[in-house]
Amino acid sequence: MNVYFDNAATTSVSETALNAMLPCLKENYGNASSLHALGQEANRVLDEARQTVASLIGANPSELYFTSGGSEADNWIITQMAYQGRRKGKTHLISTAFEHHAVLHTLKKLEKEGFEVTLLPVHEDGLVRPEELDAAITDKTALVTIMYANNEIGTIQPITELAAISHKHGVFFHTDAVQAVGHLPIDVKAQGIDALSLSGHKFHGVKGTGALYCRKGVLLGNLIEGGAQERGKRAGTENIPGIVAMAAALQEACDNMEENAARVTAMRDKLIAGVLQIPNSRLNGDPVKRLPGNASFCFEGVEGESLLLRLDLAGVCASSGSACTSGSLDPSHVLLAIGLPTEVAHGSLRLTLDEVNTEEEVDYVLEKLPGIVRTLRNMSPVWEDMIEAGTAQAY
Ligand SMILES: *Cc1c(COP(=O)(O)O)cnc(C)c1O
Numbered sequence: 021m022n023v024y025f026d027n028a029a030t031t032s033v034s035e036t037a038l039n040a041m042l043p044c045l046k047e048n049y050g051n052a053s054s055l056h057a058l059g060q061e062a063n064r065v066l067d068e069a070r071q072t073v074a075s076l077i078g079a080n081p082s083e084l085y086f087t088s089g090g091s092e093a094d095n096w097i098i099t100q101m102a103y104q105g106r107r108k109g110k111t112h113l114i115s116t117a118f119e120h121h122a123v124l125h126t127l128k129k130l131e132k133e134g135f136e137v138t139l140l141p142v143h144e145d146g147l148v149r150p151e152e153l154d155a156a157i158t159d160k161t162a163l164v165t166i167m168y169a170n171n172e173i174g175t176i177q178p179i180t181e182l183a184a185i186s187h188k189h190g191v192f193f194h195t196d197a198v199q200a201v202g203h204l205p206i207d208v209k210a211q212g213i214d215a216l217s218l219s220g221h222k223f224h225g226v227k228g229t230g231a232l233y234c235r236k237g238v239l240l241g242n243l244i245e246g247g248a249q250e251r252g253k254r255a256g257t258e259n260i261p262g263i264v265a266m267a268a269a270l271q272e273a274c275d276n277m278e279e280n281a282a283r284v285t286a287m288r289d290k291l292i293a294g295v296l297q298i299p300n301s302r303l304n305g306d307p308v309k310r311l312p313g314n315a316s317f318c319f320e321g322v323e324g325e326s327l328l329l330r331l332d333l334a335g336v337c338a339s340s341g342s343a344c345t346s347g348s349l350d351p352s353h354v355l356l357a358i359g360l361p362t363e364v365a366h367g368s369l370r371l372t373l374d375e376v377n378t379e380e381e382v383d384y385v386l387e388k389l390p391g392i393v394r395t396l397r398n399m400s401p402v403w404e405d406m407i408e409a410g411t412a413q414a415y
Contacts, residue, residue: 028372034224040268044261069267078207090198090219091122093232105162112160117357146175146305168200173305174314183212202273220266229262294386321403322367341370
């Protein structure tokens with residue numbers, strides 16, 4: 021059996037998205053800036069896609085800028101709001117310790133340019149404390165950027181409350197909502213979100229597509245100079261097939277959101293209950309305030325990378341949820357941020373499901389995983405030490 025439980029990394033392209041983009045590749049291949057009929061047809065579908073994506077997050081089409089993905093949207097808004105703040109003498113930026121690297125590395129770059137960055141703690145449950153944001157904001161703060169839902173442990177932040185606190189102090193609020201859009205209901209106006217990043221390939225669109233929402237009235241600096249695309253702020257001929265696929269995928273995800281979430285949550289909870297039967301295992305992040313499809317675990321006495329390889333041999337695509345590449349022994353910054361000791365963080369496993377998965381796949385993973393963990397433990401000197409120290413029992 022082949023099981024894809026790595027939907028937080030990327031998703032398959034849905035039939036709906038594929039069928040929507042094919043005409044833009046075959047017959048309707050015009051450049052939206054051309055004045056002839058083919059160009060105008062391209063311009064029409066581009067407008068339509070902008071209307072669709074904007075309305076599905078509660079924004080106006082004129083507030084939406086198409087990008088190459090979530091990383092680009094994050095880089096763009098964070099850098100621009102920082103520079104804008106500096107012109108008014110505001111050089112302090114606030115975020116959290118467990119953001120995506122598209123945010124953290126942008127903040128690192130800005131720190132080198134003289135900005136001061138505060139990373140709020142996310143505590144053992146993987147949640148920001150609103151009062152800690154309140155206390156961290158100063159009269160120098162230019163921007164608060166906090167992710168909607170975490171890509172490794174799935175925890176969902178109290179975004180509406182965090183935006184309200186930022187506004188109380190007159191500070192701009194951005195959220196990296198890449199893991200949330202298409203999976204959780206979002207209304208940027210009702211929630212007071214000033215800017216939001218999204219990515220098409222996390223909800224069955226295609227890779228290399230995304231968008232930045234930025235509230236009207238904010239002077240957003242240009243990202244790419246050139247033509248008049250994206251109101252002159254992000255030049256370059258639009259990726260119309262990708263944009264159309266993203267809009268179609270998001271429409272489908274939002275149309276079916278409630279039933280998808282219910283079914284995926286039920287599968288996730290069955291998976292979590294089954295996996296936690298394994299001795300010396302733990303669920304990472306709040307058990308309830310988490311994405312419908314996210315199940316993140318740590319197994320003591322196991323190396324996450326070996327676990328992945330064994331699962332792969334059994335036909336299961338998963339992730340260690342760690343930034344660990346071969347040759348690097350650094351555990352995930354997310355798992356360290358929720359206070360896990362390095363040796364525990366090394367034994368991490370992220371299983372991310374979505375609506376294309378089935379209960380049979382959950383059963384299959386529950387059949388294979390315990391044996392794999394046990395085999396690896398029986399080969400592990402760390403596990404042996406734990407038995408000797410009495411923190412684990414042989415089984
Ligand atoms: C995937 C992801 C990104 C990056 O999006 P791309 O479209 O791949 O650039 C950013 N933030 C989060 C939370 C993500 O999960």
